[in-house]
Amino acid sequence: xxxxxHKTGAALAASVFALLAAPAHAAxxxxxxxxxxxxxxxxxxxxxxxxxxxxxxxAIGVVVFGWMVWAMVRFRRSKGAVxxxxxxxxxxxxxxxxxxxxxxxxxxxxxxxRVLIEIEDARNTELTIKxxxxxxxxxYEYLGTDVGFYSTISHxxxxxxxxxxxxxxxxxxxxxxxxxxxxxxxxxxxxRLLVTAxxxxxxxxxxxxxxxxxxxxxxxxEMWIRVDADKTGRYRGQCAELCGRDHGFMPIVxxxxxxxxxxxxxxxxxxxxxxxxVASAATQTIY
Amino acid sequence: xxxxxxxxAADETRRRVKRSAIVLxxxxxxxxxxxxxxxxxxxxx
Amino acid sequence: xxxxxxxxxAHDDHDHKPHGWRRWVFxxxxxxxGTMYLVFACTMFFVGGAxxxxxxxxxxxxxxxxxxxQFFNSMTSMxxxxxxxGAIMPAWVGLANWLLPMQIGxxxxxxxxxxxxxxxxxxxxxxxxxxxxxxxxxxxxxxWTMYPPLALQxxxxxxxxxxxxxxxxxxxxxxxxxxxxxxxxxxxPGLNLLKMPLFVWTWLxxxxxxxxxxxxxxxxxxMLLTDHFFGTSFFSAAGGGDPVMYQHIFWFFGHPExxxxxxxxxxxxxxxxxAFSRKPLFGYESxxxxxxxxxFLSFIVWAHHMFTVGMxxxxxxxxxxxxxxxxxxxGVKVFNWCATMTRGSLTFEPPMLFAIAFxxxxxxxxxxxxxxxxxxxxxxxxxxYFVVAHFHYVLVPGSLFAIxxxxxxxxxxxxxxxxxxxxxxxxxxxxxxxxxxxxxxxxFLGLAGMPRRIPDYxxxxxxxxxxxxxxxxxxxxxxxxxxxxxxxxxxxxEKATDRVWDGARGLEWELPSPAPFHSxxxxxxxxxxxxxxxx
Numbered sequence: 049x050x051x052x053x054h055k056t057g058a059a060l061a062a063s064v065f066a067l068l069a070a071p072a073h074a075a076x077x078x079x080x081x082x083x084x085x086x087x088x089x090x091x092x093x094x095x096x097x098x099x100x101x102x103x104x105x106x107a108i109g110v111v112v113f114g115w116m117v118w119a120m121v122r123f124r125r126s127k128g129a130v131x132x133x134x135x136x137x138x139x140x141x142x143x144x145x146x147x148x149x150x151x152x153x154x155x156x157x158x159x160x161x162r163v164l165i166e167i168e169d170a171r172n173t174e175l176t177i178k179x180x181x182x183x184x185x186x187x188y189e190y191l192g193t194d195v196g197f198y199s200t201i202s203h204x205x206x207x208x209x210x211x212x213x214x215x216x217x218x219x220x221x222x223x224x225x226x227x228x229x230x231x232x233x234x235x236x237x238x239x240r241l242l243v244t245a246x247x248x249x250x251x252x253x254x255x256x257x258x259x260x261x262x263x264x265x266x267x268x269x270e271m272w273i274r275v276d277a278d279k280t281g282r283y284r285g286q287c288a289e290l291c292g293r294d295h296g297f298m299p300i301v302x303x304x305x306x307x308x309x310x311x312x313x314x315x316x317x318x319x320x321x322x323x324x325x326v327a328s329a330a331t332q333t334i335y
Numbered sequence: 336x337x338x339x340x341x342x343x344a345a346d347e348t349r350r351r352v353k354r355s356a357i358v359l360x361x362x363x364x365x366x367x368x369x370x371x372x373x374x375x376x377x378x379x380x
Numbered sequence: 381x382x383x384x385x386x387x388x389x390a391h392d393d394h395d396h397k398p399h400g401w402r403r404w405v406f407x408x409x410x411x412x413x414g415t416m417y418l419v420f421a422c423t424m425f426f427v428g429g430a431x432x433x434x435x436x437x438x439x440x441x442x443x444x445x446x447x448x449x450q451f452f453n454s455m456t457s458m459x460x461x462x463x464x465x466g467a468i469m470p471a472w473v474g475l476a477n478w479l480l481p482m483q484i485g486x487x488x489x490x491x492x493x494x495x496x497x498x499x500x501x502x503x504x505x506x507x508x509x510x511x512x513x514x515x516x517x518x519x520x521x522x523x524w525t526m527y528p529p530l531a532l533q534x535x536x537x538x539x540x541x542x543x544x545x546x547x548x549x550x551x552x553x554x555x556x557x558x559x560x561x562x563x564x565x566x567x568x569p570g571l572n573l574l575k576m577p578l579f580v581w582t583w584l585x586x587x588x589x590x591x592x593x594x595x596x597x598x599x600x601x602x603m604l605l606t607d608h609f610f611g612t613s614f615f616s617a618a619g620g621g622d623p624v625m626y627q628h629i630f631w632f633f634g635h636p637e638x639x640x641x642x643x644x645x646x647x648x649x650x651x652x653x654x655a656f657s658r659k660p661l662f663g664y665e666s667x668x669x670x671x672x673x674x675x676f677l678s679f680i681v682w683a684h685h686m687f688t689v690g691m692x693x694x695x696x697x698x699x700x701x702x703x704x705x706x707x708x709x710x711g712v713k714v715f716n717w718c719a720t721m722t723r724g725s726l727t728f729e730p731p732m733l734f735a736i737a738f739x740x741x742x743x744x745x746x747x748x749x750x751x752x753x754x755x756x757x758x759x760x761x762x763x764x765y766f767v768v769a770h771f772h773y774v775l776v777p778g779s780l781f782a783i784x785x786x787x788x789x790x791x792x793x794x795x796x797x798x799x800x801x802x803x804x805x806x807x808x809x810x811x812x813x814x815x816x817x818x819x820x821x822x823x824f825l826g827l828a829g830m831p832r833r834i835p836d837y838x839x840x841x842x843x844x845x846x847x848x849x850x851x852x853x854x855x856x857x858x859x860x861x862x863x864x865x866x867x868x869x870x871x872x873x874e875k876a877t878d879r880v881w882d883g884a885r886g887l888e889w890e891l892p893s894p895a896p897f898h899s900x901x902x903x904x905x906x907x908x909x910x911x912x913x914x915x
Contacts, residue, residue: 077843080828083760090756098757105747112714112743119721120736123657131658132723142666145715146708153704156754161697163756168693209836211444217839223442224838248530249623251688251763255829259759262689264624265529266617269690288688288763288831290523292530293450296834352490352565359557359591367595367602370629374603374614378621 084255087279087304091258093163101156108152167259170272173240177231181243181250181263181287184294188231191242195317201297202226209297225284230301234310236277243269248292254285254302262289275304397897405500408492409897410477411794413499417474418787420502422863424466427510429856431459436852439845444836452835453521458509460524461541464641465548466506468775471783472644473498473555476583478794480559482888483577485568485909487898490561498554505547512537523833525634526601528615528626532608539609542601549594556590559583568887568903574668575909577886578661581668582647585675589636589643592679597633600626624689631682639678642774643671645742645782646713649735651886652789653717656732657724658883663716670709670716677706687758696755703753707746714743729881730804734785737777737812745773748823763833766826772819781811784862791866792880796894797873803865810858817851887912 085095123129180187182198189196201209205224208215217223233239243252245263252271253260261271285300305313397403397412407413434455438446447455477495481488489495512519517535520526531538563584567576576584603614604626613619615626646667654661661667683691683699691699717739726732748770752758761767784807792798821844826832830841837845876893890908891899904912 077840080840080844081824083827084829094756094760097754098751098760101751101754101757105750109743109747112718113740115718116721116736116739119718119724120726123721123724123726125658125725125727129723129725131725133659135662135719135723136660137663137665138719141719142663142712142716146712149708149711153707156750157701157704160700160754160756164696164700165693167756167759168696209444211448213443215443217441217443222838224836248533249527253763253831255760260688260762261759262686264617264689266622267624267690285829286831286834290453290527290530290833292533293448293453293521295453296449296831296836348565352561355564356491356494356557356561359560360553363553363557363591363595366592367599370596370599371603374599374625374629377625378614 086256086258087275087281087283088257089274089276090163090167091256093166094258097160097163100159104152104156167271170240170270172238173272174237175234176240176242177233178242178244179231179252179263181245181247181252181291181298183247183292184287184298186227186231186252186298186300187246190314190317193314193318195314197229199227199229199231199301201299202228205299206297222284224297225286225299225301227299227301230282230303232303232305232310232313233273233275234307235275235280235304236307238272238274240270240272243271249289250287250291250298251289252285252300253288254283254300256283257285257302260285260288277306280304280306280309406496408488408496410481410489410492410495410899411895411897413489413495414474414477414479415794416499417470417477417502420499421467421471421474421783424462424470424506425859428459428462428467429859431455431462433852433856435459436849438835439837440849441846442837442839442842447835449835450518450521453523453833454513454519456833457520457522457524458512461509461520461545462506463775464524464637465545466502466509468641468779468783469548469552470502472583472586472641472779473552475579475644475648475783475786475790476555476559479790479888480562480580480583481566482793482891482895482899483580483886484563484566485571485887485900485904486562486566487901489558490566491558494554494558498551498558501547501551501554505544505551508540508547509544512540515540525627525630526604527630528604528607528623531604532616539605542605545601546598549598552590553594556587556594559587560591563587568900568909570906570909571887574665577647578650578664578667578671579644579647582643582650582671585671586640586643589640589675589678593633593636593640596629597637600629600633603629624686627686627689628683631685632679634685635682636675636678638771638774639674641779642742643674645738645779646671648782648786648789649717649738650713652731652735652785653720653739655789655881655883655885656729656735657721657726659720659724660885661716662719662722663712666712667716670712673709674706677702677709681706684753684758687755688762700753700755704750707750707753710746714739714746729788730801730808731785731789731881733805733808733812734781734788737808738781738785741773741777741781741812741815745770745778748773761826763831764826765822765830765832768832769819769822769826772822776819777812777815784811787862787866789881790888791869792873792876793888793891793893793895795870795873796876796892797869798876798880799865799869799873803861803868807858807861807865810861811855814851814854814858818848818855819851821845821848821851885912 083095083098085092176191178189178191185198185200187198204220205226207213208217208220209224243261243263245265247265250263251260252263257273259271261269281304283302287295287298404412404416438452515536517537520534520537520541522531522534563580606612607614607616613621615621615623617623650661650667681699681703683695684703687696752761752770788804825841825844830837878893879889887904890904890912
């Protein structure tokens with residue numbers, strides 16, 4: 049039993065440690081243990097909520113697991129422990145361990161409710177983009193302009209992901225996370241996304257933006273993002289609701305441009321120019 | 336063929352068993368129908 | 381024993397059970413039906429487990445190596461349906477059949493022929509469900525939740541799945557009715573409700589949940605069926621319906637369903653921990669009230685499965701609060717179990733090992749559950765491997781470990797023989813280690829951004845997926861020990877004593893080992909009840 053406790057304890061300790069040590073954008077693999085802090089106003093608040101509740105769980109875990117381990121070490125019959133059969137009830141103890149959790153819950157709820165209210169406040173947005181899910185691609189329409197396009201998985205990924213394609217996955221750039229035409233949004237602006245779907249339910253999710261929203265046919269959901277002005281770059285996500293055969297193969301890529309670059313890009317789109325030239329001006333690449 | 340178990344109790348117990356089983360069955364059926372009716376009602380203009 | 385013999389002669393064919401296949405097909409005996417349920421559950425556990433291994437084999441490395449994405453989706457959908465409706469729930473009904481009459485001093489279940497019916501529906505339900513693999517279009521691939529419109533795209537498998545779910549639902553409701561009726565009417569005189577063992581209590585509440593919510597699922601899938609074949613549009617936006625309404629109805633069933641699978645586990649753990657602590661359960665009454673509170677709360681938290689679907693702010697706040705509230709009665713239970721061990725005299729036989737692993741690992745699942753209740757954080761966690769890790773922590777080291785602990789606890793009483801303790805301990809340690817290798821890394825994968833139900837993934841998820849797959853194969857293969865241990869026990873185990881475990885308390889331990897074909901033909905005396913019902 050001792051070994052079991054050590055194992056569970058070690059697993060917990062390891063994860064706590066790893067979570068502390070993990071940088072926000074660990075490149076890949078073993079180090080990638082925690083939620084990204086993200087690059088938007090809301091994603092950072094969501095991250096801190098996540099960490100707050102995580103530490104509450106660690107603290108409660110220390111008490112509860114500590115008690116279990118102590119009881120198992122201290123009261124073993126092999127060590128001569130004799131059962132105290134009269135210890136069957138204590139109203140005082142039971143009231144205490146009902147009320148303390150209630151108190152903790154209140155402490156958790158208040159900040160969560162505050163963030164939630166902010167998330168739901170989609171007023172005063174500067175730009176509205178309609179996002180439509182299809183089996184299996186995304187459509188983006190910049191409302192109020194005639195700019196709109198589809199975004200599907202990149203050709204290379206699509207070839208490599210075929211059953212027994214024989215492709216060396218490691219040589220495919222951003223395997224499964226690249227698209228032909230990324231969504232482009234301005235940094236620093238409050239952008240409203242209207243999310244819907246054409247055929248079945250999908251979900252639009254970019255982890256660095258902190259949120260996902262279901263795309264339901266016949267329904268328009270609303271979410272907003274404001275990427276920090278200095279966080280221009282390329283961010284990736286995936287469809288997060290099972291939507292059929294190629295659910296795993298409808299990635300989302302968002303290029304965040306500075307306001308000026310974005311305006312130029314939108315102008316170019318309106319004029320019907322090729323998008324590639326400007327979009328590749330997106331600065332650094334995340335992941 | 337008297338294969339029925341006699342639980343050593345009076346017919347009263349058997350009646351109660353039967354009655355409560357039927358009531359629970361009806362409750363389950365009412366929930367089933369109820370949810371469908373509720374959904375139909377919701378779709379009405 | 382004199383009165384016992386008298387009862388046998390008075391009703392001649394009581395102990396003359398039919399032999400051969402008739403004994404099983406026409407069985408009205410709670411023990412035989414319980415055995416059939418447990419064997420069925422064990423079979424389905426391996427069928428569902430094989431599907432899980434297909435999933436983990438495909439996810440061992442990035443790239444598609446073995447299966448087509450559509451078949452992968454069938455695997456995830458069928459794995460869930462088979463494990464929930466074929467393995468966990470029938471296992472609990474089997475345990476209820478075996479134990480409830482023995483624990484409440486009754487000769488059998490109140491409705492033996494209904495009992496036979498509710499079992500024999502199941503093989504046909506699963507024939508339909510597993511038969512979908514052989515029809516055009518393949519097995520259901522829209523997830524076990526069967527969300528429309530995706531589920532409506534299913535081929536010939538679609539109606540078969542719906543009817544299979546109907547049959548499972550009927551089976552569960554009939555079984556639940558039997559449990560309620562038995563517990564309410566068949567208790568030995570003098571065994572009042574607050575003297576019942578916790579397993580009986582938790583099953584009673586579970587049975588009420590079943591009667592209330594299985595028909596809801598049946599209603600939801602009936603509407604899917606009419607949407608597909610009869611031109612209704614309950615869930616189709618084009619026809620004025622609402623696909624989100626399906627999710628509300630489904631999860632109104634789905635969340636109590638979660639507790640249907642875990643409440644009996646609470647009951648089992650509440651029996652095993654006192655037995656091996658040699659000390660009555662701490663806070664018996666608060667345990668009962670906590671179970672009832674959880675049962676009630678399970679009806680008002682369903683929408684926490686669908687926070688990202690788009691809901692009014694007030695709705696999100698309400699469901700967040702209600703969900704978090706569940707942790708209070710659950711916490712009371714965990715603290716009571718800890719207090720039961722405190723100042724006890726502990727030994728660590730296989731049932732106790734499984735109960736303690738339950739305590740640790742279910743608590744971890746509880747923590748991730750609490751995290752998932754926080755709506756803004758759930759916007760990140762939802763539909764990722766974090767959720768997969770969460771519900772597998774509460775279902776595998778939760779429900780499943782409790783079932784295996786229960787089998788190791790009561791098996792000697794059932795068959796009158798002792799199993800190989802050493803092998804059972806090996807089975808425990810392999811299970812406990814591999815279950816963590818399997819599911820703990822999935823927390824990391826989910827937080828790092830891996831969506832669930834995908835057949836292939838980006839390269840940054842490769843490392844932990846490989847670990848998880850290794851854990852899966854280790855866990856799956858270790859489970860082969862379970863039937864081996866049981867068969868060995870039945871065939872050649874040493875004779876077990878009547879009490880089996882020196883700390884065991886309860887009416888079932890007052891019967892001889894193996895327990896007689898009809899448990900209590902004459903109700904236990906007041907003295908026996910008093911000895912058995914010490915909490």
